[in-house]
Amino acid sequence: MxxxxxxxxxxxxxxxxxxxxxxxxxxxxxxxxxxxxLSFHPTEGGMLANYTKFFSSERQWPTIFTxxxxxxxxxxxxxxxxxxxxxxxRVKTPGQKWVTAALVIPITLGTVLVAEGMLTYFGPKGWxxxxxxxxxxxxxxxxxxxxxxxxxxxxxxxxxxxxxLLLLSxxxxxxxxxxxxxxxxxxxxxxxxxxxxxPLLIPGIAMCFCLAFVQAYSVxxxxxxxxxxxxxxxxxxxxxxxxxxxxxxxxMASAIAMMMGLxxxxxxxxxxxLRRLVYRGPVTGGKx
Amino acid sequence: xxxxxxxxxxxxxxxxxxxxxxxxxxxxxxxxITIPRGEFVALLGPSGCGKSTALNCIAGLLxxxxxxxHLDDMRIDVLPPEARGFGMVFQNYALFPxxxxxxxxxxxxxxxxVADAEAARRVDAALKLVQLAGHADKLPGQLSGGQQQxxxxxxxxxxxxxLVLMDEPxxxxxxxxxxxxxxxxxxxxxxLGRSTIYVTHDQDEALSxxxxxxxMKDGTARQVAAPAEVYANPADLDVARFMGYRNELALTVKRxxxxxxxxxxxxxxxxxxxxxxxxxxxxxxxMLRPDDIVVADAGAAVPNAIDGVVDAIEYGGRExxxxxxxxxxARLHVRSAASAQVGAPLRVGIPExxxxxxxxxxx
Numbered sequence: 262m263x264x265x266x267x268x269x270x271x272x273x274x275x276x277x278x279x280x281x282x283x284x285x286x287x288x289x290x291x292x293x294x295x296x297x298x299l300s301f302h303p304t305e306g307g308m309l310a311n312y313t314k315f316f317s318s319e320r321q322w323p324t325i326f327t328x329x330x331x332x333x334x335x336x337x338x339x340x341x342x343x344x345x346x347x348x349x350x351r352v353k354t355p356g357q358k359w360v361t362a363a364l365v366i367p368i369t370l371g372t373v374l375v376a377e378g379m380l381t382y383f384g385p386k387g388w389x390x391x392x393x394x395x396x397x398x399x400x401x402x403x404x405x406x407x408x409x410x411x412x413x414x415x416x417x418x419x420x421x422x423x424x425x426l427l428l429l430s431x432x433x434x435x436x437x438x439x440x441x442x443x444x445x446x447x448x449x450x451x452x453x454x455x456x457x458x459x460p461l462l463i464p465g466i467a468m469c470f471c472l473a474f475v476q477a478y479s480v481x482x483x484x485x486x487x488x489x490x491x492x493x494x495x496x497x498x499x500x501x502x503x504x505x506x507x508x509x510x511x512x513m514a515s516a517i518a519m520m521m522g523l524x525x526x527x528x529x530x531x532x533x534x535l536r537r538l539v540y541r542g543p544v545t546g547g548k549x
Numbered sequence: 550x551x552x553x554x555x556x557x558x559x560x561x562x563x564x565x566x567x568x569x570x571x572x573x574x575x576x577x578x579x580x581x582i583t584i585p586r587g588e589f590v591a592l593l594g595p596s597g598c599g600k601s602t603a604l605n606c607i608a609g610l611l612x613x614x615x616x617x618x619h620l621d622d623m624r625i626d627v628l629p630p631e632a633r634g635f636g637m638v639f640q641n642y643a644l645f646p647x648x649x650x651x652x653x654x655x656x657x658x659x660x661x662x663v664a665d666a667e668a669a670r671r672v673d674a675a676l677k678l679v680q681l682a683g684h685a686d687k688l689p690g691q692l693s694g695g696q697q698q699x700x701x702x703x704x705x706x707x708x709x710x711x712l713v714l715m716d717e718p719x720x721x722x723x724x725x726x727x728x729x730x731x732x733x734x735x736x737x738x739x740x741l742g743r744s745t746i747y748v749t750h751d752q753d754e755a756l757s758x759x760x761x762x763x764x765m766k767d768g769t770a771r772q773v774a775a776p777a778e779v780y781a782n783p784a785d786l787d788v789a790r791f792m793g794y795r796n797e798l799a800l801t802v803k804r805x806x807x808x809x810x811x812x813x814x815x816x817x818x819x820x821x822x823x824x825x826x827x828x829x830x831x832x833x834x835x836m837l838r839p840d841d842i843v844v845a846d847a848g849a850a851v852p853n854a855i856d857g858v859v860d861a862i863e864y865g866g867r868e869x870x871x872x873x874x875x876x877x878x879a880r881l882h883v884r885s886a887a888s889a890q891v892g893a894p895l896r897v898g899i900p901e902x903x904x905x906x907x908x909x910x911x912x
Contacts, residue, residue, distance in 0.1 A: 441610050442643035444630040446708065447660035456656070460647045540647035542690050546639070 293522075300516035311516035321517065324497040325524050331409070331484070331496065332477035335416035336424075339473055340466060342417075343425040347432045348458065361429075368422035375418055376486035380406055383414070411487035412494045416477050424473045431465030432458070436545040461544045467536040471529045478525050497521045554621050554711050557584045557607075557744060562626075563615035564602050576602040578768035579616065586711075589738050589745045591759035593752060595791060599768035600748045604714050607746065609633050620711065631660070636705030638715040642697045644689035650676070650700050651685040657708040675707040678737065695726045702734070706741060713738070715747045719754065731757060752792055756780060764788045782824075786907045789836040794905070795882050796837035802827045802906070810906050816877030819853045821904030832909040837881070839870065841903035844887035844895065851898025857881065859889045873897060 303310040315321045346364070350357055367375065382388050383405040390403040405411055435458060443453045481498040488494025497517060505514035562580045565573040577599040584590050592600040605611040607618060609630030618626040625633055636657075644653050654675050658668040676682045679699035689697055698718060705713055715734070719727045735758055738745045749755050755762050756776040764772040764779060772784035783789035790797070800814035810823035812833055821835055845851040855875055863870040871883045873895055883897055 436641075436643070438639055438641060438643040439645060441630070442637065442639055443645070443656065443660075444610070445608055445633075445635060445637040445714075446657035446704070447631045447634065448656075449629075449631050452660060457645060540688075542688065543646050546641060546643035546646060546689070 296515040296518055299512050300519050301512075303512045303516075304510055311513050312520075314513065315516055315520060320495075321500055324495055324500045324517075325520065327494065328478055328480070328496040328498075328521075329524070331412055331416060331480060331494065332474055335413055335420055335477045336470060336474045338413075338417050339420045339424040340428070340470060343421060343428050344462075344466070347425055347428040348454065350429060351432045351435075351437065364425055365422045367418050368426075370419075372415065372419050372482045373486065375415055376483045379411065379415055379418075379487055383411065406487050408489050409493045412480065412484050412496075415483035415487050416480060419483070420473055420477055423476065424469055427469045427472065428462075428465065431462055431469070434465075434544055435461050439546045442546065460540060463539050464536055464541045467532050471532050474528055474532075475525050478521070478528075497524070554586055556586065556621065557712060558619045559583075559603075559607070559616070560619065561616035562603065562606055562613055562618060564599075564606055564611055565614040573614075575614075575768050577606065580763075580765075580768075580770055581616075582763060582770065582773060584712075584744050584746065586744055587742055589735075589747065589758060589760045591747045591749060591755035591762045592765060593749055593755040593762050593791075594765035595750060598765040600750075600765050601716055602768075603765075604637075604716050604746060604748050607712070608635055608637050608714050634708065634710055636708060636710035636713045638698075638701045638705045638713070638718045640717045640720060642689075642701040642718075642721075644697055644700055644704070646689055649686050649688060650681060650692070653689065653700055654704045654707050656704065661708065671707055675703040678706075678740070679703040679733070694722055695730065698722060698730060699733070702737065706737060709741070709743075711743055713741070713743065713745045715745065717749055718747075719749075720751075727754075734758065764791065766791070783836075783905070785825075786834055786836070786910055789905060789907065794836035794838050796835075796839065796842070798835040798837070798879055799909070800833055800835055800906075802829050802831045802833050804829055809901065812906055814877075815879045816875065817855060817879070819855075819899065819904060820901050821853075821899075821906045822902060824905050824907045826908055827906060834907050834909050836905045836907060837899060838903065839882040839884040840868075841899065842881060842883045842885070843898050843900070844871075844883065844885045844889070845898050851896070852901055853899040853904060854896055855881070855898070856894065856896050859891050859893050859895050862889060862891055871895070 300311055301308045306313075350360065370378075380387070383403070384390070385403055385406075387403070389405070393399040393403070405414065439457050439461075440453045443457050448456060479498055480496055481502070484490060484494045484496045484499060490499050498521065501514045501517040501521065504510045504517055559580055559582050562577060563575060564577040565575045568574045580599070580603055582590070592603055594600050602611060606613055606626070609626075609628060609632075613626050616626075617624055645656065648656070651672055655668050655672045658671060663671070672685075673682075676685055679702055681696060681699055681703065684692060684696060689700065692700065698721075701718070718734070719730055722730060731754060734745075734747075747755070747758060756779075759776055762772075762774060762776055762779045763770050764784070766787045771788050772779055774784075779788070779792060783792050783794065798815060798817070798819075800812035800817070800819070803811045803813050803818070805811075805823060805827055808822055809820060810827050810833075811818065811820050812835055813819070819835060827833060843851060845854065855873075857873040857875040859871055860874045860880065861872040863872075865884075868884050868886045869889070871885060871889050873881045873883055875881065881897065889895055
């Protein structure tokens with residue numbers, strides 16, 4: 262520990278956190294608290310009028326579950342597909358960086374761009390439909406856009422690279438010698454995965470689930486562009502958008518946003534609580 | 550896997566790695582050795598000599614590029630590591646961080662489908678053997694380095710493997726613990742009565758533990774012999790250098806008389822033992838251990854007497870390391886209990902049998 266002369270004992274390292282604290286305060290905590298304050302000051306009625314309205318309106322409260330029905334499967338699909346690929350890529354193989362690049366490219370595309378592309382590709386007269394028709398594989402109508410499926414596909418496309426990169430870093434963080442040690446003790450490839458990698462990966466998977474879920478739950482552009490925003494994909498952010506920019510009811514929009522945050526929080530807290538039940542220590546096998 | 554094997558045979562085991570330039574480099578080049586049951590063999594050499602590669606090839610963690618490995622008449626180099634059933638102790642221990650000591654040690658038994666009661670009994674016995682009975686329920690992260698090391702050994706031997714492979718298991722421990730663990734490893738080896746292959750770069754470790762030492766350099770075995778033989782009669786110049794022959798004098802062969810050879814140069818004329826072809830006129834290296842050089846009492850006659858001046862003294866307790874610079878300018882490291890003073894003249898001598906003369910390696 263070093264400190265400048267005359268200041269012995271005064272640890273000034275906490276000040277290093279000042280810039281990020283200010284950043285958080287201005288860009289996150291203040292808007293959040295302002296929104297919370299606003300939600301309790303409705304344009305008409307008592308303090309809880311916005312929340313009463315939210316839970317009594319058939320157009321409002323079901324959006325919590327509409328969004329959940331999109332976000333949960335999308336998150337599970339992304340993790341379920343990314344995990345085996347990331348696990349497979351824990352050892353260096355030729356061409357690995359090309360595979361990684363190909364898998365990660367969608368992250369560089371905005372959701373709107375992905376939605377536009379999907380509309381032309383997956384649409385009723387899109388390339389997919391034309392190709393299937395030309396090959397006489399499937400001649401029926403292709404309905405992959407302007408419905409639930411369209412939004413789910415877009416959430417997978419934009420969320421997968423994120424889950425993949427995150428899981429890849431967790432998988433490669435595990436000391437490969439552990440797997441080899443298990444092999445010399447008689448564990449085959451599947452047992453190595455089940456007994457060594459999986460238990461050590463669970464905390465990382467839980468973290469990845471939380472981040473991917475929060476991202477998916479706040480879906481907006483693809484739900485509008487690729488979904489059926491009037492019905493099946495009327496997600497909670499659409500409800501908030503309508504309140505804010507169609508009815509110009511900011512307090513109501515704030516209340517909806519608060520409900521959205523709460524829903525995300527409930528899932529995240531639940532997952533992190535489960536994570537506490539498993540081993541969360543270092544993922545190497547002893548002294549380096 | 551059978552336990553009553555007779556011998557493990559490595560036949561021209563070779564492992565090449567693709568180099569950055571696309572050229573394949575042999576990290577291990579045609580290693581052949583037969584290890585009978587019960588023997589403790591040390592693979593000794595500087596880093597990069599191929600000793601760990603050899604161990605990984607035997608364990609099945611690296612595929613061979615050429616050659617074969619046999620356990621009696623069964624060819625095992627084609628089997629995956631999990632089918633070979635050898636116990637391995639890794640340099641960084643590789644304990645499973647999420648499992649208790651008990652579960653770590655029992656892992657191999659679980660993979661083999663040993664019944665719970667039987668497994669518990671054997672884990673208890675292994676815990677007792679490595680003296681960790683009170684730590685069974687701790688996680689590896691809660692143990693000291695020496696304790697982790699012992700868990701790693703217990704985990705490798707509890708399955709009673711025909712062969713225990715150890716990859717520099719003591720290199721992460723402090724000096725005192727290293728000495729303790731050394732005798733521990735020797736004791737465990739004797740109790741098991743099977744074979745141990747031990748990789749190390751520390752010649753003291755190899756000398757004290759092994760029944761036989763394989764000195765390796767550049768992927769090949771330079772000498773395979775008992776510790777005393779490797780210590781006293783290194784097969785070549787590299788082995789001598791590695792085995793602690795720190796003094797190296799570049800001289801020319803004057804005459805050879807059977808085993809004895811007379812060499813001269815740098816103002817010295819010395820008589821020693823010839824190792825290999827040494828015709829008169831050949832450039833040669835005389836190799837000397839610091840502890841084989843004797844400090845002469847004033848006026849006393851010593852073989853191969855050399856006069857010089859003490860240049861530096863490194864205090865080392867009972868014995869000190871004295872650097873003597875000869876009149877010809879050569880520097881000799883001498884380990885001796887004799888008192889010396891920097892700047893004072895000193896006469897040292899070398900027993901003829903301890904001065905080994907090798908042909909200078911072709912550059």
